[in-house]
Amino acid sequence: MNARLSTIILYVKNVQLLKDFYEKNFNLKVIEEDPVWALLDAGGLYIGLHTIGDQYLEKLEADYTFDNNTKLVFEIDIDIESARNELISKNVTMRDIKTFENYPFWLCDGTDPEGNVFQLKSKK
Structure with missing residues (x-):
């Protein structure tokens, strides 16, 4: 089997916040987005931002x-x-x-x- 890394997914609290951060500071292009997901083109691979599941999100403090x-x-x-x-x-x-x-x-x-x-x- 040959494999090539295509995407890294980060599970996040706030997709919009991190999408804006990487888009504005690193000029990454947004390929897809919806309320719980964003896919950014990082030039050679993609960075996916996915909202943490509700069962985990509820346990996090606001400033975590x-x-x-x-x-x-x-x-x-x-x-x-x-x-x-x-x-x-x-x-x-x-x-x-x-x-x-x-x-x-x-x-x-x-x-x-x-x-x-x-x-x-x-x-x-």
């Missing part, structure tokens, strides 16, 4: 943020410091810029409004 082990990595076409500063100016929580020895990229993690971690990746 997710703690998961998934990170969305976006390779960007501008310098990473400018991108980081732009997101900070929009009140997006961003960490420090980092890199590793013999690694050709700068990296910077941030979090979306529901606590999902994303990373900016820019060539040195």
Whole structure:
């Protein structure tokens, strides 16, 4: 069997909030949407945003943020410091810029409004 990753689905509290976040901050194009679902074109694969089932949603407090082990990595076409500063100016929580020895990229993690971690990746 050959396989190709086509879509990553995040289960979220507020599809509209996260759709707007990724559309406005990363220029992702919305392919499909309805009240409980949005599909975004992330250039080579899709990001699906699906509302968490009611049986789970009812148990979450209003200010709950997710703690998961998934990170969305976006390779960007501008310098990473400018991108980081732009997101900070929009009140997006961003960490420090980092890199590793013999690694050709700068990296910077941030979090979306529901606590999902994303990373900016820019060539040195």
